[in-house]
Amino acid sequence: MNSTLMRQTAALLNDMLQFESPADGKLSEFFRQHRELGTKERAWIAETAYGVLRRYRYLREISIAEPDEQEDTRKLILAYLIKIEGKSIRDLDDMLDERQKEWAVQIKSKTSEGFSPAILADVRDWFWDKLVAQYGEAEAMTICRSMFEQASLDLRVNTIKATREEVLARMLAENTVKDNVITTTPYSPVGIRMGSRLNIGKHILFTEGKIEVQDEGSQLLSYLVAPKRGQMVADLCAGAGGKTLALGALMKNTGRLYAFDVSEKRLNNLGHRLKRSGLSNLQAQLINNENDLKLKRLNGKFDRVLVDAPCSGLGTLRRNPDLKWRQTEQDVAELNVKQSNILARAAKLCKVGGRVIYATCSLLRDENESIAEAFLQAHPDFKLIPASEVMAQQNIELDTGEYLKQLPHLHGTDGFFAAVFEKTGPATDTAKPD
Numbered sequence: 233m234n235s236t237l238m239r240q241t242a243a244l245l246n247d248m249l250q251f252e253s254p255a256d257g258k259l260s261e262f263f264r265q266h267r268e269l270g271t272k273e274r275a276w277i278a279e280t281a282y283g284v285l286r287r288y289r290y291l292r293e294i295s296i297a298e299p300d301e302q303e304d305t306r307k308l309i310l311a312y313l314i315k316i317e318g319k320s321i322r323d324l325d326d327m328l329d330e331r332q333k334e335w336a337v338q339i340k341s342k343t344s345e346g347f348s349p350a351i352l353a354d355v356r357d358w359f360w361d362k363l364v365a366q367y368g369e370a371e372a373m374t375i376c377r378s379m380f381e382q383a384s385l386d387l388r389v390n391t392i393k394a395t396r397e398e399v400l401a402r403m404l405a406e407n408t409v410k411d412n413v414i415t416t417t418p419y420s421p422v423g424i425r426m427g428s429r430l431n432i433g434k435h436i437l438f439t440e441g442k443i444e445v446q447d448e449g450s451q452l453l454s455y456l457v458a459p460k461r462g463q464m465v466a467d468l469c470a471g472a473g474g475k476t477l478a479l480g481a482l483m484k485n486t487g488r489l490y491a492f493d494v495s496e497k498r499l500n501n502l503g504h505r506l507k508r509s510g511l512s513n514l515q516a517q518l519i520n521n522e523n524d525l526k527l528k529r530l531n532g533k534f535d536r537v538l539v540d541a542p543c544s545g546l547g548t549l550r551r552n553p554d555l556k557w558r559q560t561e562q563d564v565a566e567l568n569v570k571q572s573n574i575l576a577r578a579a580k581l582c583k584v585g586g587r588v589i590y591a592t593c594s595l596l597r598d599e600n601e602s603i604a605e606a607f608l609q610a611h612p613d614f615k616l617i618p619a620s621e622v623m624a625q626q627n628i629e630l631d632t633g634e635y636l637k638q639l640p641h642l643h644g645t646d647g648f649f650a651a652v653f654e655k656t657g658p659a660t661d662t663a664k665p666d
């Protein structure tokens with residue numbers, strides 16, 4: 233730690249705190265512009281900037297900082313190092329000038345007495361109120377605090393090319409990082425959890441397509457889709473294909489798997505990953521929106537349709553803490569319209585006896601249960617299949633009731649929600665709620 237690192241981190245953070253685009257993009261851009269930085273310096277800058285993003289609201293209060301001034305961004309960093317990292321003023325001596333030492337003394341003496349629960353939970357008031365209404369204050373606080381932690385690095389073994397035992401044995405044999413615990417994931421049969429965040433992108437197992445980086449919760453969603461060999465499967469919001477590739481592996485490279493998305497950039501990324509994966513049953517198609525005419529000829533054709541809907545992402549705050557500050561209640565309301573529309577379109581693609589699986593990485597009822605309930609009301613030709621039943625059939629011991637609901641503090645995954653609907657009969661145009 234020195235004053236140059238402090239200055240560089242403050243500059244990065246200042247940019248991130250404009251909140252006009254995702255923090256991970258800003259971080260990559262910053263490192264591209266500062267190629268002179270070594271591995272340790274990069275790690276320190278990234279951890280400190282993300283540490284501040286995780287605790288931004290609390291740190292502002294404790295340091296009485298205004299984020300739009302360079303100086304105050306340094307105050308936020310100081311507050312983070314002292315209050316969250318537990319550094320003493322002496323630890324920081326090398327990086328502080330006289331003025332900053334004065335700030336440090338002030339910050340050190342400040343307590344959180346009188347701070348509201350939302351400040352202590354480090355979220356915006358609207359989000360806090362919604363979480364309290366859903367979970368009660370104690371659990372809402374536990375959920376928010378669990379999001380202060382860094383997420384683990386989870387890998388999915390691509391069973392087209394390797395077994396979990398083989399990959400685990402190799403990872404363990406190669407492990408030279410002290411205290412790096414490498415284990416199988418508790419629920420996903422193809423997951424491996426790494427204690428320390430290695431640069432997996434350069435690992436031979438990755439370049440050979442034997443592993444992919446994927447949160448265990450996301451891996452489990454493909455088991456909830458439960459595609460069978462030879463089936464017709466659509467991933468309607470495939471993005472860069474995290475779940476698509478997992479589905480392809482579960483289908484053992486048989487049947488037909490369609491990946492649709494409105495983002496060309498994401499589908500291009502899927503293309504790169506597809507090459508590594510060894511899958512040949514997958515076809516990616518760019519669509520303008522869920523009503524694209526390209527989808528029309530596929531109506532009633534699919535055994536499984538996954539809607540991994542665009543959502544607030546508020547279940548992924550361990551990885552994307554900036555979303556806490558970037559998402560608004562208005563954004564969620566706009567997403568709700570999209571979510572319902574895409575889900576309704578998915579229903580048309582599904583054949584009788586087939587299933588539509590609706591998923592989000594949000595914790596909010598508005599994006600989850602409310603969308604699922606409204607869908608069932610408007611689609612009497614579909615019934616809810618309990619997620620616990622599907623998981624049991626997949627030999628996965630995870631019973632969260634009718635819906636699959638994963639939470640960081642309970643399952644060690646990102647926050648995910650999913651519902652399974654089965655089409656029991658042909659749609660009727662008169663199908664409307666009473």
Ligand SMILES: C[S@@+](CC[C@H](N)C(=O)[O-])C[C@H]1O[C@@H](n2cnc3c(N)ncnc32)[C@H](O)[C@@H]1O
Nearest residue numbers: 469470471473474475494495521522540541542
């Ligand atoms: C949650 S992300 C998908 C993540 C991806 N399934 C994965 O596992 O990596 C939601 C995706 O929905 C896409 N999207 C947004 N609106 C859409 C629409 N109307 N039809 C299809 N995809 C849409 C976005 O481009 C985004 O890639």
